[in-house]
Amino acid sequence: MIYRRFSEKEEAVFEGIMELLRNGNNPYKITVSEIAKSANIGKGTVYDYFSSKEEAISMALIYNIQKDIATVKNLVIRENTFRDKYFKIISLLQENIENKYSTLSLATNYKELDEIFNHDLDTKRDPGFFITELESIFSIIIDKGIEEKIIYDNETKYYQISAVRSSISGYLGYISHRECFPNIDEEYAKDVSYKQLIKMLK
Amino acid sequence: MIYRRFSEKEEAVFEGIMELLRNGNNPYKITVSEIAKSANIGKGTVYDYFSSKEEAISMALIYNIQKDIATVKNLVIRENTFRDKYFKIISLLQENIENKYSTLSLATNYKELDEIFNHDLDTKRDPGFFITELESIFSIIIDKGIEEKIIYDNETKYYQISAVRSSISGYLGYISHRECFPNIDEEYAKDVSYKQLIKMLK
Amino acid sequence: MIYRRFSEKEEAVFEGIMELLRNGNNPYKITVSEIAKSANIGKGTVYDYFSSKEEAISMALIYNIQKDIATVKNLVIRENTFRDKYFKIISLLQENIENKYSTLSLATNYKELDEIFNHDLDTKRDPGFFITELESIFSIIIDKGIEEKIIYDNETKYYQISAVRSSISGYLGYISHRECFPNIDEEYAKDVSYKQLIKMLK
Amino acid sequence: MIYRRFSEKEEAVFEGIMELLRNGNNPYKITVSEIAKSANIGKGTVYDYFSSKEEAISMALIYNIQKDIATVKNLVIRENTFRDKYFKIISLLQENIENKYSTLSLATNYKELDEIFNHDLDTKRDPGFFITELESIFSIIIDKGIEEKIIYDNETKYYQISAVRSSISGYLGYISHRECFPNIDEEYAKDVSYKQLIKMLK
DNA sequence: CATGAATGAGGGTTCATTCAT
DNA sequence: AATGAATGAACCCTCATTCAT
Numbered sequence: 018m019i020y021r022r023f024s025e026k027e028e029a030v031f032e033g034i035m036e037l038l039r040n041g042n043n044p045y046k047i048t049v050s051e052i053a054k055s056a057n058i059g060k061g062t063v064y065d066y067f068s069s070k071e072e073a074i075s076m077a078l079i080y081n082i083q084k085d086i087a088t089v090k091n092l093v094i095r096e097n098t099f100r101d102k103y104f105k106i107i108s109l110l111q112e113n114i115e116n117k118y119s120t121l122s123l124a125t126n127y128k129e130l131d132e133i134f135n136h137d138l139d140t141k142r143d144p145g146f147f148i149t150e151l152e153s154i155f156s157i158i159i160d161k162g163i164e165e166k167i168i169y170d171n172e173t174k175y176y177q178i179s180a181v182r183s184s185i186s187g188y189l190g191y192i193s194h195r196e197c198f199p200n201i202d203e204e205y206a207k208d209v210s211y212k213q214l215i216k217m218l219k
Numbered sequence: 220m221i222y223r224r225f226s227e228k229e230e231a232v233f234e235g236i237m238e239l240l241r242n243g244n245n246p247y248k249i250t251v252s253e254i255a256k257s258a259n260i261g262k263g264t265v266y267d268y269f270s271s272k273e274e275a276i277s278m279a280l281i282y283n284i285q286k287d288i289a290t291v292k293n294l295v296i297r298e299n300t301f302r303d304k305y306f307k308i309i310s311l312l313q314e315n316i317e318n319k320y321s322t323l324s325l326a327t328n329y330k331e332l333d334e335i336f337n338h339d340l341d342t343k344r345d346p347g348f349f350i351t352e353l354e355s356i357f358s359i360i361i362d363k364g365i366e367e368k369i370i371y372d373n374e375t376k377y378y379q380i381s382a383v384r385s386s387i388s389g390y391l392g393y394i395s396h397r398e399c400f401p402n403i404d405e406e407y408a409k410d411v412s413y414k415q416l417i418k419m420l421k
Numbered sequence: 422m423i424y425r426r427f428s429e430k431e432e433a434v435f436e437g438i439m440e441l442l443r444n445g446n447n448p449y450k451i452t453v454s455e456i457a458k459s460a461n462i463g464k465g466t467v468y469d470y471f472s473s474k475e476e477a478i479s480m481a482l483i484y485n486i487q488k489d490i491a492t493v494k495n496l497v498i499r500e501n502t503f504r505d506k507y508f509k510i511i512s513l514l515q516e517n518i519e520n521k522y523s524t525l526s527l528a529t530n531y532k533e534l535d536e537i538f539n540h541d542l543d544t545k546r547d548p549g550f551f552i553t554e555l556e557s558i559f560s561i562i563i564d565k566g567i568e569e570k571i572i573y574d575n576e577t578k579y580y581q582i583s584a585v586r587s588s589i590s591g592y593l594g595y596i597s598h599r600e601c602f603p604n605i606d607e608e609y610a611k612d613v614s615y616k617q618l619i620k621m622l623k
Numbered sequence: 624m625i626y627r628r629f630s631e632k633e634e635a636v637f638e639g640i641m642e643l644l645r646n647g648n649n650p651y652k653i654t655v656s657e658i659a660k661s662a663n664i665g666k667g668t669v670y671d672y673f674s675s676k677e678e679a680i681s682m683a684l685i686y687n688i689q690k691d692i693a694t695v696k697n698l699v700i701r702e703n704t705f706r707d708k709y710f711k712i713i714s715l716l717q718e719n720i721e722n723k724y725s726t727l728s729l730a731t732n733y734k735e736l737d738e739i740f741n742h743d744l745d746t747k748r749d750p751g752f753f754i755t756e757l758e759s760i761f762s763i764i765i766d767k768g769i770e771e772k773i774i775y776d777n778e779t780k781y782y783q784i785s786a787v788r789s790s791i792s793g794y795l796g797y798i799s800h801r802e803c804f805p806n807i808d809e810e811y812a813k814d815v816s817y818k819q820l821i822k823m824l825k
Numbered sequence: 826c827a828t829g830a831a832t833g834a835g836g837g838t839t840c841a842t843t844c845a846t
Numbered sequence: 847a848a849t850g851a852a853t854g855a856a857c858c859c860t861c862a863t864t865c866a867t
Contacts, residue, residue, distance in 0.1 A: 046247075064841090255832095601755060669838095
């Protein structure tokens, strides 16, 4: 999606913005002054590298979504079994969500980036980039499951991917509203999610 | 959550705000002038009924989420079979999402209401209200499925609810990113979602 | 200055305004809502009797200055000796000043009424009304002093009046900035003022 | 009271505000737009140097009171005789008062600065600063009078200072309401004031 | 008469953006 | 290249005034 390398200043701006978001700042309310201070550069410098505040924030988010997806992919690949891979991905997504500002929940709602920030980026050219990336990770997991014969390969690709998406969403729904499930602990919720995934794919 | 009745002007403001959102306005960028114009009242009048812009928008959203959930519930109850109820709910949620500004996706991310609008509402007192409401609808569907013996009752309540949430999320994921699935039509996606639900609960 | 009688509502407004001022409200910041509430009448009613907020406040002030001057005059006349009359007037002015909102200091700065409230009143017609009134009280005091032979009658009228004005101002200066004179008590300051008056008129 | 130096822009704001006041603008009604225009700077720039309109106005007034008192002091010191010093101070005060917006009458009513502008300044820390400054000038005059043996040194310091304050107030009362004294010319009023001063201190 | 709901002009303040240094 | 002082458009909100009831 964004292929070129970024200059030191650009990355400083990205990191400054993410720092602000991680500290609980509302992305629609952060100011250029705050960004500049957080990035340890002058306010005018932001405009030497970005043509508007919206662009800077949009690019910072996309940059981080990409980075986070890449990280998730690497760590999932590194796990050996189907079960470990699945538990890894839901743990990573959970971490991301709990990190106050979830780049990855933005990834699934990336339309917001365009609509809310009113800044076009390249989503027009490659609108499903993030989804595609995520689904490639899902594929890796499914392939492992088939290899391990834990799940069958008797459904369409769409069905399989959708099943992973569904079971993950189920777990993330629990995480996002844990207070609604006082009797359910994390372990159990993970097990339920895994069980549902297998049932769907058997 | 909000139990009292609203005055004519309050509802005009709510409707004005929803109209703006439906027309694609960014909720973080709409101005009091726009709200007043859209509601056909004077700017000052907004402040006779709400103490701030944030309050007006927050309340408009909550009001509409409640209304939309109630509508969904009524329409789902009205359907006769397990299958019809399930297809009804995913169709209604789809409609809501496609309406440009989805109150119900806000319902599942209602924390935003607090955090982004910085306005407390009553979510503090009853934070899981919307989720609880939605899950009561899921329960109705599950009960029907059990009654029809299409699904079994051999899993925990949490498992059952979570299964509905998962399979719905799966379908909504398709809807939200249809452009990523050029070969999949709506009918098929619905069928997949339904099949996954049944598999999880068998 | 204002000769006609005032209706019940008009006096309610006057009293409402004075109440607000006595409670420390800034006269340039009180609102019509506050005035109406303080006067226990509807906001619209204020405009049935006054053509603007400025007029209401101006008239309230003038009304009260007149009332206060009349009170001072009566109480000064009632005192029997030169000394008692002088001590009476400075005590009354002191009370007025210490009452948070001094109508009488406004009287000597009545230009403010016009300039600050931008409302013409009748000061154009009778600009020195208050001053003249106050000086008639000073005259009464002087006459008594001459009668008692405590002071002589060998200076011009202007000189005599000016002497009273000066010695009173001297005392009020002390009252207004008592914190600057930690070692001077009220009694002593009054005695000094009286002594200065006599010296000027001997 | 305010010891630090002011930047060019700060002084521009001060001068802009004073210009507005000298032109008869009500200090409670001047707007930030007017201030900015009068100071030849942008509206936003005011807020780079002052945190609110009230602060800007309060500081402008205090700054000018200080400057004016310092000027008065210098010019009074420069005069050689008791009589010249006294005539100098009343002339300077007269000028100040006639300048439409009298900083020095504010000095004697400096509580207004706090109360009316609702802005704290340092008056809390040093409430009598202006009064003390003025009285130090009065002292200079008195000392000269004693040196010249025109007045005696047989009264308390408070009495002496109070006498100067009184006689000055007497003259300023004439100036402020000249229309009430159609037969009295300025020269005569000054002579009366001077005579009263001497009588009080003999 | 009396009211207070409704209005919208106008105010203080913020902040994205520019540009001289 | 980097800065931050300066700007002014645009926002939220207040409140004097009106007018239908």
